[in-house]
Amino acid sequence: MQSDTYHFLAFDCGATSGRAMLGTASGDCFEMEEVYRFPNQMMELGGAYYWNVYSIYEHIVRCLTELGQRGVELASIGIDTWGVDFGLLAEDGTLLSLPRAYRDPFTAGVPERVFETIPREALYASTGIQTMDFNSIFQLYAMKEGGSAAYAQAQRLLFMPDLLSYMLTGCAVCEYTVASTSGMVNATTRQFDRQLLHRLGLRTDLLLPLVQPGTRVGTLRPTIAEQTGLGEVPVVAVAGHDTASAVAAVMDAGSHDAYLSSGTWSLMGIMADNPLLTSRAAELNFTNEGGTNGTIRLLKNITGMWLVEQCRKGWKMEGREYSYDEMTAMAEQAKDYTGRINPDNPRFANPANMEAEIRQALAEEGEPQPQNNAEMLSCIYHSLADRYGEVLAMLRELAPFEIERLHIIGGGAANRLLNRWTEEAVGIPVVAGPTEATAIGNLKIQQKRIQYN
Numbered sequence: 001m002q003s004d005t006y007h008f009l010a011f012d013c014g015a016t017s018g019r020a021m022l023g024t025a026s027g028d029c030f031e032m033e034e035v036y037r038f039p040n041q042m043m044e045l046g047g048a049y050y051w052n053v054y055s056i057y058e059h060i061v062r063c064l065t066e067l068g069q070r071g072v073e074l075a076s077i078g079i080d081t082w083g084v085d086f087g088l089l090a091e092d093g094t095l096l097s098l099p100r101a102y103r104d105p106f107t108a109g110v111p112e113r114v115f116e117t118i119p120r121e122a123l124y125a126s127t128g129i130q131t132m133d134f135n136s137i138f139q140l141y142a143m144k145e146g147g148s149a150a151y152a153q154a155q156r157l158l159f160m161p162d163l164l165s166y167m168l169t170g171c172a173v174c175e176y177t178v179a180s181t182s183g184m185v186n187a188t189t190r191q192f193d194r195q196l197l198h199r200l201g202l203r204t205d206l207l208l209p210l211v212q213p214g215t216r217v218g219t220l221r222p223t224i225a226e227q228t229g230l231g232e233v234p235v236v237a238v239a240g241h242d243t244a245s246a247v248a249a250v251m252d253a254g255s256h257d258a259y260l261s262s263g264t265w266s267l268m269g270i271m272a273d274n275p276l277l278t279s280r281a282a283e284l285n286f287t288n289e290g291g292t293n294g295t296i297r298l299l300k301n302i303t304g305m306w307l308v309e310q311c312r313k314g315w316k317m318e319g320r321e322y323s324y325d326e327m328t329a330m331a332e333q334a335k336d337y338t339g340r341i342n343p344d345n346p347r348f349a350n351p352a353n354m355e356a357e358i359r360q361a362l363a364e365e366g367e368p369q370p371q372n373n374a375e376m377l378s379c380i381y382h383s384l385a386d387r388y389g390e391v392l393a394m395l396r397e398l399a400p401f402e403i404e405r406l407h408i409i410g411g412g413a414a415n416r417l418l419n420r421w422t423e424e425a426v427g428i429p430v431v432a433g434p435t436e437a438t439a440i441g442n443l444k445i446q447q448k449r450i451q452y453n
Contacts, residue, residue: 214238
């Protein structure tokens with residue numbers, strides 16, 4: 001590797017797929033290429049839903065091995081994933097169980113039981129995190145209530161990107177941006193709120209000190225370094241929460257734009273200097289999550305392409321397989337269909353049959369039934385665009401500045417039809433792309449670390 005050329009590897013692991021992006025920086029030039037892609041999905045075991053983290057790990061090592069065979073010399077590796085979910089380690093470092101998936105219904109009703117001890121308003125005033133059943137704090141409470149053996153025996157808690165980094169290096173850290181999604185971090189101090197957790201009877205000895213994006217975790221374990229032929233490459237804790245990495249790619253501190261990270265989930269928000277912990281923000285269920293460079297991401301989760309992905313999965317099982325471009329064209333052909341749903345209705349979290357659930361919701365609201373798959377897709381895309389418009393109106397009410405534009409980033413940014421319907425719904429200019437914003441942000445943090453070290 002030439003002294004002024006560096007190769008960085010970003011693993012961007014999503015709820016339905018993961019990919020590895022290789023970034024090459026040489027002088028003032030920066031190039032990026034996808035070098036590996038793999039599937040990811042929840043596993044159902046005994047009525048519970050888990051993430052097969054071992055499969056993700058195997059794919060990461062397989063990718064590293066292929067790069068080693070190509071003779072690529074890596075300056076560093078960074079991993080980002082979704083938030084909230086975590087693994088629990090035993091005293092000897094063994095993973096005690098597969099991480100529970102956030103769509104597992106084992107936390108249903110838990111927030112209400114937590115609020116009996118700490119009122120919703122008090123919890124929000126501390127953490128600034130929107131109430132969602134699957135927040136890490138509710139997962140831990142459910143484990144405690146249920147007498148989880150893994151919870152009782154655990155010595156350490158690692159969120160998903162940190163768990164994967166640990167599996168590669170043997171070194172454990174807790175990165176700030178992904179930890180901030182947990183509902184356990186005080187939004188003002190930006191540290192775990194141990195007093196709050198004590199009130200709930202939750203263990204705090206599991207929690208590691210928080211580190212900022214750009215922190216070096218360790219190097220590849222010797223066995224992996226030898227197996228892959230890459231040597232002891234540094235692994236860096238980037239902005240471990242994928243949305244934090246995506247926002248870092250397109251937004252700078254002080255920007256007056258809003259963003260919509262469009263993927264399985266859609267997340268709409270702004271970048272702020274300080275958390276917004278007002279009663280109105282709590283009422284609208286906005287969340288204050290950690291960003292890079294000391295920023296706060298004030299945002300709201302919106303059900304995103306999950307609806308399309310699950311319908312597509314069902315149609316494929318019936319022998320009807322559509323590409324995403326085909327589905328977009330179908331929706332446009334049925335643009336005049338008028339039925340609408342609320343994408344954020346909890347009934348769509350993980351139904352056995354998404355199409356049937358949408359049809360039932362439409363029937364209950366007296367909406368017209370889709371006559372074909374094109375009208376079903378039109379319903380979903382229109383409903384998403386309408387929801388984006390509603391959430392932007394809320395965001396405008398909360399933002400300390402006039403929002404000038406909406407940046408749509410992530411895989412959903414490639415959907416020109418949805419972008420157009422979204423622009424009509426939000427009433428401000430929409431800028432689409434990059435689709436690979438998360439990987440770009442991941443790589444950007446790795447590159448910055450080299451530049452300043």
